[in-house]
Amino acid sequence: MTAAAEQTTGAPTVLVLNGPNLGRLGARTPEVYGTASLDDLTRELGAEGARLGLRVDVRQSDDEAELIGWLFEAIEQRSPVVLNPAAFTHYSYALADAAVQVPEAGLPLVEVHISNPAGRERFRQRSVISAVATGTIAGFGFDSYVLALEAIARLQGR
Template sequence: MSELGSASSTGSVGSAASVGSLTVLVLNGPNLGRLGSREPDVYGSQDLVALTKQLGEAAPDGVSIEVRQTDDEGELIGWLHGAVDARTPVILNPAAFTHYSYGLRDAAAMVTKAGLPLIEVHISNPHARESFRHNSVISAVATGVIAGFGFDSYRLALDQIIRTIG
């Protein structure tokens, strides 16, 4: 598990505790811990630390961002359960789990059924890639899907969550 910490609206990277009135959980699935070195032509050259900083800078006052990454499906499911319990909105990049993880799909459905936003994001556009990437088992239970805009996919999701909750 990689807990990258949180960023407040000032963009500082700190502890995982909420520093504002709203925390947005940003969950990343398998292989995304290799951002910056894995297929930079597809995923770009920035890593998750840079993502944490960028989201912190984009967050308005009173909003903190908690970024996590894991290659473990069960851990990701557990984080979604925790989001339901803590009433925390979620930005989810399920990565490869997008295409086949029904357990993750069911956990994501728990978030939206609890009345919380869960936005599925992808750095690349899965529909412009190999055909096996064209199907998402998560999309049908997500509040929305944003894909193909690099790290801006996350920022757009954050903006929408703030509009929805604020």
Template sequence: MSTKVIVVNGPNLGRLGVREPDVYGHQDLETLRRDCTEWGRELGLEVEVRQTDDEAEIIGWMHRAVDEQTPVVMNPAAFTHYSYGLSDAAHMVTDAGLPLMEVHISNPASRDAFRRYSVISPVATGTITGMGFYGYRLALESVAHLLND
């Protein structure tokens, strides 16, 4: 039996491949969905990739993750820098003893000054930045490791 993991993506990530390809790459959300599903299968994880531009929807997904005891890989995108509501929801995930890996395709620390602060990192189990889509694989590997530890 595989463990379910949700991969949650925030605002503008539905525009992958179109938005700033020099920063985010040329691959799209469907490629990310396919890659994460395959990587998860290799790790014995059932991966569901989600994306929304709606902060309330992500918070709802986090609440359900707690209720259903589902580990989370999250790229909060722009919500990273200011969403205290999402930070509180992320805190609930880790307080429930579930892994929550924060992922960023780019390295926020090497970009605009406002991107250098994350309200998610202090409550996340771990953070992976600047590795492109491969960062999601590392995050899924980390979840699998933590679940088997």
């Protein structure tokens, strides 16, 4: 599923990529992930992006290959990335190998999580993405994404 958020004309585009099961936000484990939907997140990030002078393109896929393709697209388009790898966080070396190429290309890649993986089950406490990301923000609900956009705006001198 691809959903382009509210756009700011002439502004740099940030790709916000969401991994498996995040299309079920609002319905899946609301005690952990909240009751707001992916559409709610898209609207919120569109408004925050406009405030920061950024265009925001929010996408979600349960398909690892599609996420990897979007990372390569970000490099080609010179777009910073906010990445919530979801379950791929813990074991996807393929996604990590693609993600590392974003900062290698001189672009920020911020790993985000709605919940705090370090405070959850042991198997969720390891990230293969954190070591290749510019930074990681976790545990603040949808504000994790907002904080990531703010960090990208600052890194880009906005």
